[in-house]
Amino acid sequence: MMKNVGGAPGAASGLPSAASRPAVEVRDLHVSRSGTEILHGLDLTLDPGTVTGLLGPSGSGKTTLMRTLVGVQRYHGHVTVLGCEPGRPSVRGRVGYMTQGLAVYRDLTGRQNVRYFARLAGTRARDVEEALDTVGLSSIMDRPVSTYSGGEANRVSLACALVADPDLLVMDEPTVGLDPLTREDLWTTFRTMADCGTTLLVSSHVMDEAFRCDRVLLMREGRLLASTTADDLLDTTGENTLDAAFLAVVTGSQAGHPGSPAGTSPGSPAGRPGSPAGTSPAGPADHPATPSNPTQDAR
Numbered sequence: 001m002m003k004n005v006g007g008a009p010g011a012a013s014g015l016p017s018a019a020s021r022p023a024v025e026v027r028d029l030h031v032s033r034s035g036t037e038i039l040h041g042l043d044l045t046l047d048p049g050t051v052t053g054l055l056g057p058s059g060s061g062k063t064t065l066m067r068t069l070v071g072v073q074r075y076h077g078h079v080t081v082l083g084c085e086p087g088r089p090s091v092r093g094r095v096g097y098m099t100q101g102l103a104v105y106r107d108l109t110g111r112q113n114v115r116y117f118a119r120l121a122g123t124r125a126r127d128v129e130e131a132l133d134t135v136g137l138s139s140i141m142d143r144p145v146s147t148y149s150g151g152e153a154n155r156v157s158l159a160c161a162l163v164a165d166p167d168l169l170v171m172d173e174p175t176v177g178l179d180p181l182t183r184e185d186l187w188t189t190f191r192t193m194a195d196c197g198t199t200l201l202v203s204s205h206v207m208d209e210a211f212r213c214d215r216v217l218l219m220r221e222g223r224l225l226a227s228t229t230a231d232d233l234l235d236t237t238g239e240n241t242l243d244a245a246f247l248a249v250v251t252g253s254q255a256g257h258p259g260s261p262a263g264t265s266p267g268s269p270a271g272r273p274g275s276p277a278g279t280s281p282a283g284p285a286d287h288p289a290t291p292s293n294p295t296q297d298a299r
């Protein structure tokens, strides 16, 4: 069953329905940190119920984009998340964010951490044991996180994000440090969540994970180079591997162009459900937005 991922129902009002409205819409997004512009005018949309991979070299701005979407980064431009300005109280509880750094309590056990985040999520929370099981932590969930390996501790962070059952789940390299089996299980979980209406944005340095995504956003130096699919990326670059295709795009050495954000072909990765998300035309950047999230860091 699809979640209601939007605000007011659209059919009766004549507005686009929640399911057809983008879960995320970004136009002409600029972000500066410490006086230096980091993002230089991004345009993108994420369709509801899709998995989008965010790929780019270290320092290309992936985390900065994610921070913007979850409402902890000051920005200029037009950004809506689930129909609202990022960080607004009405949308905060519906957006999950798994950061790169460990964001759990090390003196608590895995189970206690997940239970705590489930309580914060209130009635919308998923089952705690199920969330722990999903990330493969059931056997060690009663040990303090301080005794976990790095990969195990990361999985607690992920379970804390999953247990809140968000409508938009933003994850910064969630599969780092995971063994192939757990990684496989997680991607299955991501797909199931998307099929149930959750919109997922996943950054990764593992290029093959692009095949798991409905759409892939390629970034370099604060710009969006392409909004495409893994298959289209191979086709348009003529490369055999995604690593090579990605390299061709980021170094600008490919023969063809993999597709501008607004101009990629509408294919999906082979055998995978989900409609590719298109991109939006640029709009005016006339009003700086100030996220209302009290945890915002506008550096």
Ligand SMILES: Nc1ncnc2c1ncn2[C@@H]1O[C@H](COP(=O)(O)OP(=O)(O)OP(=O)(O)O)[C@@H](O)[C@H]1O
Pocket: 033, 034, 036, 038, 056, 057, 058, 059, 060, 061, 062, 063, 064, 065, 299
């Ligand atoms: N507080 C800050 N002040 C100044 N520059 C910053 C700040 N935070 C990040 N940056 C710079 O912004 C750029 C983008 O950083 P960001 O963390 O978004 O990249 P990323 O693509 O997520 O990198 P990685 O893959 O290594 O995590 C980098 O050049 C980084 O040095």
